[in-house]
Amino acid sequence: MYLTHDPIDLAALITQVSSAEHGGIATFTGAVRSSHASREVVVLSYSAYGSMAEHECAAIVAEAEKKWPVRVALAHRIGDLVVGDIAVAVATASAHREEAFAACRWVIDQVKARVPIWKRETYADGMVAWVDPTAPDGIVLARPDAEAARG
Amino acid sequence: MYLTHDPIDLAALITQVSSAEHGGIATFTGAVRSSHASREVVVLSYSAYGSMAEHECAAIVAEAEKKWPVRVALAHRIGDLVVGDIAVAVATASAHREEAFAACRWVIDQVKARVPIWKRETYADGMVAWVDPTAPDGIVLARPDAEAARG
Amino acid sequence: MAITVHTLLFARYAELLGADQLTLTLPEGIKAGEAVTQVRNQHPGNALPSTVLLAINGRQATLDRPLHDGDELAILPPLAGG
Amino acid sequence: MAITVHTLLFARYAELLGADQLTLTLPEGIKAGEAVTQVRNQHPGNALPSTVLLAINGRQATLDRPLHDGDELAILPPLAGG
Numbered sequence: 001m002y003l004t005h006d007p008i009d010l011a012a013l014i015t016q017v018s019s020a021e022h023g024g025i026a027t028f029t030g031a032v033r034s035s036h037a038s039r040e041v042v043v044l045s046y047s048a049y050g051s052m053a054e055h056e057c058a059a060i061v062a063e064a065e066k067k068w069p070v071r072v073a074l075a076h077r078i079g080d081l082v083v084g085d086i087a088v089a090v091a092t093a094s095a096h097r098e099e100a101f102a103a104c105r106w107v108i109d110q111v112k113a114r115v116p117i118w119k120r121e122t123y124a125d126g127m128v129a130w131v132d133p134t135a136p137d138g139i140v141l142a143r144p145d146a147e148a149a150r151g
Numbered sequence: 152m153y154l155t156h157d158p159i160d161l162a163a164l165i166t167q168v169s170s171a172e173h174g175g176i177a178t179f180t181g182a183v184r185s186s187h188a189s190r191e192v193v194v195l196s197y198s199a200y201g202s203m204a205e206h207e208c209a210a211i212v213a214e215a216e217k218k219w220p221v222r223v224a225l226a227h228r229i230g231d232l233v234v235g236d237i238a239v240a241v242a243t244a245s246a247h248r249e250e251a252f253a254a255c256r257w258v259i260d261q262v263k264a265r266v267p268i269w270k271r272e273t274y275a276d277g278m279v280a281w282v283d284p285t286a287p288d289g290i291v292l293a294r295p296d297a298e299a300a301r302g
Numbered sequence: 303m304a305i306t307v308h309t310l311l312f313a314r315y316a317e318l319l320g321a322d323q324l325t326l327t328l329p330e331g332i333k334a335g336e337a338v339t340q341v342r343n344q345h346p347g348n349a350l351p352s353t354v355l356l357a358i359n360g361r362q363a364t365l366d367r368p369l370h371d372g373d374e375l376a377i378l379p380p381l382a383g384g
Numbered sequence: 385m386a387i388t389v390h391t392l393l394f395a396r397y398a399e400l401l402g403a404d405q406l407t408l409t410l411p412e413g414i415k416a417g418e419a420v421t422q423v424r425n426q427h428p429g430n431a432l433p434s435t436v437l438l439a440i441n442g443r444q445a446t447l448d449r450p451l452h453d454g455d456e457l458a459i460l461p462p463l464a465g466g
Contacts, residue, residue: 010161010162010165011161011162014161014180018182018235020184020185020234020235021184021185021186022182022184023181023182023183023184024179024180024181024182025178025179025180025181025182026177026178026179026255027176027177027178027179027180028175028176028177028178028248028251028252029165029175029176029178030174030175030176030248030384031169031173031174031175031176032174033171033172033173033174033246034171034172035172046383047312047313048383049310049312049357049360049376049378051360052357052360052361052376053383055360055361076383076384083171084169084171087384088383088384095184097179097181097256097259100179101179101252101255101256104177104252105248105252108248108384111383111384112381112383112384113381114362114381115381115383115384116312116357116376116378116381116383117381117382117383117384118312118313118314118379118381118382118383119382119383120313130313130314130317130379130382131382132314132379132380132382133380133381133382134380135380140314142314142317143317143318181466197465198394198395199465200392200394200439200442200458200460202442203439203442203443203458204465206442206443227465227466238466239465239466259466262465262466263463263465263466264463265444265463266463266465266466267394267439267458267460267463267465268463268464268465268466269394269395269396269461269463269464269465270464270465271395281395281396281399281461281464282464283396283461283462283464284462284463284464285462286462291396293396293399294399294400
């Protein structure tokens, strides 16, 4: 299981990939930022197409472990997060730091490109928007009356 | 203080660089590996030219924070470590993951290139060697009668 | 012969259409892109964007993929994970 | 006039010379590389490598840097941190 409603424990991911032969461990954690699209974020709600997201995460981990001599751990949080909460974490362990860094960077890039997860931001002024990397300013305002449709 | 005789706490380094504006955190930790130069390592003893090492670490952190919009934390352990112990850890936080990764990678490379720290390996067969990246097989055997000179 | 395709909508698209699931009855051999056009036509006031990402049975798929009875068709907004 | 240079040896070099500190009395104006040659000559059986890294007062320095009274000269084995 790569998706979780519980807080992400980076130390547990590091333990998962650590071994006596893999001395170099790179990690990336993405935490909820206080501002986006020049607005003050108070809640960031993550939703997913769960079964496909699990499959894509597993495929990304398997591909990384095939591309490099690394062990990979990955977790992505779902649900309502506040500023500072960890949304995604990757840990990669290798005998050599070059490969740990390369794999870590590749995995987080692939997660952003391939895993069906969406973000809905609530701002301090009460406005709500969907994060959309294809939109000119990165967001599309949500309909204020559409609470029921939150994925 | 960047050098420490105590175990390195990666979570504390992450906390040190985290902020509401810096959502992307990259880390690198280097742990003692079980084998080096085809030998089984049991103890890895780190020594340093302490005052210069502290100065170089501070300079590396300051230079990284000037090169990229990042916050950097760094710790290097000194003393006798066993397999699995963390010897060095870097955490970099940025608003964007590219900069966090670039700075993290640069800092660990600089630490290896600039900070006056040395490693003395004791192997399972009782042999002792100094790690020397300039030597053909990466080590120079130590004199077995020279225990008193350990830095 | 008609086929039944279970259609999933997510995030902003679920909001636009006011539903996160639709059961579509479609002619056999229909392509995924044509099914999306049908969804779009059924909800004219809340049109989906002209280009959407699709998945069939949990794997990304192109618009020209034929649909089969019992398929799960997912219409995906731009991904925003991480 | 003679100057006093506090010389530090580390790791394998301390092992080679059996000491981690030496107090050198040197002629004024001597260069760092010449001081290293003097250390090498004083310990002929345990010669330092022909090329060494140097630091003066805690900053990396080249062989041609002149030494001054009270300087701290460090002779550094190949760095192996990380």
